[in-house]
Amino acid sequence: MEKAIILSPSLINQKSTLELIKGAMVYLGDEFCIHKQPSFADFTSARKLTGATPVLLSTLLTEPALKSYAVLLSECAKKAPGTEVVVNDIGLLHFIDKNYRGRFSITLGRLITYLFDPKNTRVLGSKSERGLEGKKMKLWESSLEATPTPYIKKFLKRYAVERVETDSERIFKKYADNMDVKISFYYPMRLMAMTRFCPFRGGISLECKAPCGSRLLTLRTRHLDYPLFSKGNAYFVKNRLVKHPRLDRTVRFPFVKSNNLKMYINEGSLRG
Amino acid sequence: MRITIGIKSLDEADYFLHQGADEIYFGPAVPSHRASFSKEKEILDSIRLAKKLQKKTLLALNEIYSREQYGFLLAHARRLTGNGLDGLVVRDVALLEYFNSEKFRPNFVSSIMSSCFNSQAMKFYMDLGVGRFTLHSQIMPEDAVKMVSAAETIMFVSCLFLEPNIVPFCFFTYPGGPGASKLKVRPCKAGFKCGRHDFRMLESNLYFQAGLLYDFHKLGVQWLKIPRQLNTRKLITEFKITRFLNLLLEKGLDRESFVKAVTELMTRADLNKYGSSYLIKPDVDIPARHA
Numbered sequence: 001m002e003k004a005i006i007l008s009p010s011l012i013n014q015k016s017t018l019e020l021i022k023g024a025m026v027y028l029g030d031e032f033c034i035h036k037q038p039s040f041a042d043f044t045s046a047r048k049l050t051g052a053t054p055v056l057l058s059t060l061l062t063e064p065a066l067k068s069y070a071v072l073l074s075e076c077a078k079k080a081p082g083t084e085v086v087v088n089d090i091g092l093l094h095f096i097d098k099n100y101r102g103r104f105s106i107t108l109g110r111l112i113t114y115l116f117d118p119k120n121t122r123v124l125g126s127k128s129e130r131g132l133e134g135k136k137m138k139l140w141e142s143s144l145e146a147t148p149t150p151y152i153k154k155f156l157k158r159y160a161v162e163r164v165e166t167d168s169e170r171i172f173k174k175y176a177d178n179m180d181v182k183i184s185f186y187y188p189m190r191l192m193a194m195t196r197f198c199p200f201r202g203g204i205s206l207e208c209k210a211p212c213g214s215r216l217l218t219l220r221t222r223h224l225d226y227p228l229f230s231k232g233n234a235y236f237v238k239n240r241l242v243k244h245p246r247l248d249r250t251v252r253f254p255f256v257k258s259n260n261l262k263m264y265i266n267e268g269s270l271r272g
Numbered sequence: 273m274r275i276t277i278g279i280k281s282l283d284e285a286d287y288f289l290h291q292g293a294d295e296i297y298f299g300p301a302v303p304s305h306r307a308s309f310s311k312e313k314e315i316l317d318s319i320r321l322a323k324k325l326q327k328k329t330l331l332a333l334n335e336i337y338s339r340e341q342y343g344f345l346l347a348h349a350r351r352l353t354g355n356g357l358d359g360l361v362v363r364d365v366a367l368l369e370y371f372n373s374e375k376f377r378p379n380f381v382s383s384i385m386s387s388c389f390n391s392q393a394m395k396f397y398m399d400l401g402v403g404r405f406t407l408h409s410q411i412m413p414e415d416a417v418k419m420v421s422a423a424e425t426i427m428f429v430s431c432l433f434l435e436p437n438i439v440p441f442c443f444f445t446y447p448g449g450p451g452a453s454k455l456k457v458r459p460c461k462a463g464f465k466c467g468r469h470d471f472r473m474l475e476s477n478l479y480f481q482a483g484l485l486y487d488f489h490k491l492g493v494q495w496l497k498i499p500r501q502l503n504t505r506k507l508i509t510e511f512k513i514t515r516f517l518n519l520l521l522e523k524g525l526d527r528e529s530f531v532k533a534v535t536e537l538m539t540r541a542d543l544n545k546y547g548s549s550y551l552i553k554p555d556v557d558i559p560a561r562h563a
Contacts, residue, residue, distance in 0.1 A: 060438070062415035066390045090386075091393030111441060115387055116366075118336060118440045148339040151366035192444060193437040193460070196410045197474040204476075206414060219464040219471050223455040228464065235437075235473070259467030 002249040004184070006030070006057060009042035010210050011254075012049060020254050026050055027251060029057035031088055031109060032194045032234040034065035035208035040075035047080075055084040058092055060111065064206075066091060077103045086165065088112055097159055107163040108156075110186060111194075116147035117171050149178045156181055165251065167191055169242050176246040184249040189229060190239035198233050216255035231255060273489060273518055276426065277511055278332065278500025280309065283558050285318035287508070289325050292515055296322060297330035297361060299500070300348055312348065316355050323356045332361040332500075334383045342370050353378045359404070362386075363440070368400040377401050384408055384428070385440045391418045398423070406497065409434045413487035420488075426495035427488050429517070430481035431538050432510050433499055436460040436473045457548075482534035489521045499549075504558060506546035513541060 004025040011017050012028075028046050030036030037058065038046075046054040056076070061069055069092065076083045081103050087093045088109035096104055156164070156179065164179075166172050167186035175183050196204045200212040217230040229236040231253070241250065274294035279285050285296050301312040309315050315331075322329045331352055333345060345367070349360055359379030362368050363386045371377065381404040382388055382397050394405055404424040407416060419425065428434070435442070437460055444459040455462060464471040498514055501507050520533055 060387065060389045062411065063390045063418050064415060066392060089389060089393065090396050091388070091390040094396040094399075095392040111387075114441060116336070118443075146338055147336055147364065147366045150339075151369065155365075191441065193442040193473075195437045195473070197436055197476065199471075199474050203474065203480070204410065204412060206412065217466045217471070219466055221459075221462050221464045223462050224459060228459075230466075230471075259469070 001247065004055065004249055004251045006251065006253040007046070007054075008036045008210060008214070009038045010036070011214070012042055012045045018049065021050060025052065025249075026054040027057040027086065028054040029059070029086075030232065031057060031059050031086075031111065033198070033208075033210070033212075033232050034059060034062055035205065035210055036232070037061075037065060037069060038072065039068075040072050040079075043072065043076065043080070053080055053083055055086060055107070057086045057088075058109070059088050061089045061092055066095070070095065073100060073104070084163075090115070093159055101160065105163075106159060106161045107165060107184070108161050110165050110167055110191065113164055113166045113171050113175075114168075114191070116152055117168070117174065119146065119170075146174075149174065153179055163249075167239055169240075172242050172244065172247070176244055182248055183246055184251050185242050185247055186251045187239040187241045188252065189231075189236035192228065192235045192237050194234040196233065199230060200232075214254050214256045215258040217258055273494060273496045273521065275496050275498070275511075275514055275518060276328075276330070277498040277507075277514075279318070280500060280502075282309075282314045282317050282321075284504065284507070285321055287558050288511060289322055289327050291511065293327065293511070295328035295330060295358075295495075297332050297500075299332050299334070300345065312351070315352060319352065319356045328358040329356070330359050330361050330381060331357055332383070333367065334361055334363055334385060336364045337367055342367065346371065346374055346376060349378070350376060361406075362402070365397075365400065368397075368402070372401060379403055381426070382406055387440060388419075389415075391422050394419060394422055404495075407488070407493065408438070410438055413484065413491050416488070416491060420491050420493055424495070425493045426497045427485075427493045428497050428499065429510070429514050430476075430484040430488075431478060431517075431534055432513065432543075433497075434476055434481055434484075436475050478535045478538055479531055482531040483527070485517065485534065486521070486527050486530050501549035503546060503549050506543060506549060508558070509541060509543065509546060513537060 002025055004027050005021055006027040008030055009028065026046050028038045028042060043054060058069060077100050082105060084105040084107055086107045086109040088111035161181060163182040163184060164175050165184040167190040172183060172185055175181060198205060201208055212232045219228040219230055226237055276295040276297060277288050277293045279288060279296045279298050288296060296318065298309055298315060301309045301315055319329045331349055337345060359381055361381045361383050363383035380402040382402045384406045386397060388394055388397060388405055389408060389411060406426045409428045447455040447457060460473045496514055496518060498510050517534060520530055
């Protein structure tokens with residue numbers, strides 16, 4: 001089974017990075033922040049560092065971020081064709097399909113698989129073991145939030161998708177039981193929410209030097225019976241590795257536990 | 273800008289259409305859904321009323337549906353468009369493709385849940401027949417120039433609706449839901465502890481929100497959207513605020529004065545006194561038509 005680690009471009013040139021990677025496949029980029037998307041120079045550095053071609057990991061891209069990503073793809077198409085791209089933005093998927101079909105290996109990231117199946121699943125550590133699935137739902141509600149499998153099959157073929165990714169056991173099983181696509185699983189954190197209101201910057205930043213680094217904040221409230229974690233522009237809960245014969249890649253991110261973030265209170269108004 | 277507002281009853285349709293809404297939208301007639309009409313007849317009456325007043329109507333199919341529901345949704349939407357419905361709000365790409373395959377191609381409007389953050393995402397949805405786009409509330413005017421010029425666009429009234437997290441990628445349960453039985457507010461509004469420090473999920477402030485509204489108006493966004501909610505009194509207040517702010521924008525107020533006006537108005541209006549949008553406070557509060 002392959003092991004992959006997500007590396008923000010700013011980590012590439014740090015001394016301890018090789019130790020951090022420990023021979024894992026490098027996912028270069030970020031799923032939740034436009035400011036942690038790699039340039040071609042980052043791509044080259046990562047390749048030089050590890051001796052292997054990194055996987056490009058993308059997020060939801062604003063127009064300027066998409067423009068920068070297009071430059072990266074243009075270079076990679078010429079100098080590193082076949083590079084795997086984890087696509088989390090439906091616009092990026094459309095862009096690659098129209099301009100570079102067959103030049104990249106396409107993986108649907110966990111945001112797009114959630115776009116098809118956004119129903120929440122249980123939270124590990126919560127006393128409510130079955131999460132939302134345990135709630136008695138009205139008949140019409142219970143069948144919502146799940147894109148039909150035949151459509152997804154067609155979609156994967158239409159966009160030449162070779163791999164899908166998720167952090168949800170339920171979504172994993174849906175693909176494993178019904179489709180022959182490769183499947184990756186993210187752990188030990190499962191996504192709960194993402195935002196552009198960055199807690200480390202105090203708002204939405206149009207420019208950023210990523211002061212968040214690899215910090216992972218543990219958040220507790222008496223209102224929730226499970227801890228929440230904040231990293232970069234996303235919130236997570238604990239996740240458990242799925243055990244399944246179809247699992248052929250795990251993806252994790254490096255983190256440093258941190259408890260000393262001084263919050264920006266109600267200054268969430270950066271634009272610049 | 274024109275105003276589109278989500279409603280849940282014929283009374284609300286009557287009130288908002290007569291008070292200046294340019295468009296109403298509503299969910300499908302599904303028994304037990306508290307933010308929707310329960311009977312198709314009420315929807316048809318609302319469409320008729322809007323037609324009479326030369327206003328528009330949209331059916332919001334703002335969910336991901338299972339295959340078993342497609343037939344019902346298609347027949348329901350066909351009957352409504354046959355009776356004058358102007359279009360459908362859709363987020364589900366599979367449903368859009370199904371409608372296309374059934375040669376049902378009314379005006380499609382993308383929902384905020386479509387996760388449309390750039391002009392290429394718009395092209396993806398345009399290929400499926402979408403002609404009007406709801407801008408995500410976490411897209412900034414600086415990011416949206418190309419999007420606004422590419423098609424007709426809708427924005428939420430920033431000072432009334434700007435969620436701290438990005439939908440549809442927010443998986444927190446509602447207050448009282450599994451694992452959150454002690455929660456009185458949504459997790460994004462709750463107070464957390466990070467070690468010994470207080471932590472809250474970051475929100476924007478009124479100055480920021482007012483600036484967004486002003487800048488998007490200048491950019492050329494055509495529609496202001498007020499989302500459906502169970503709390504009717506709050507919905508009415510939000511509508512009145514929107515109408516007033518829209519008037520200020522149309523009058524060409526400068527940015528600084530507009531921002532000041534928004535902050536003063538929102539502070540005075542104090543929407544907190546109405547409680548959450550999710551509180552069930554149905555139509556009883558609707559004032560007389562011309563009040």
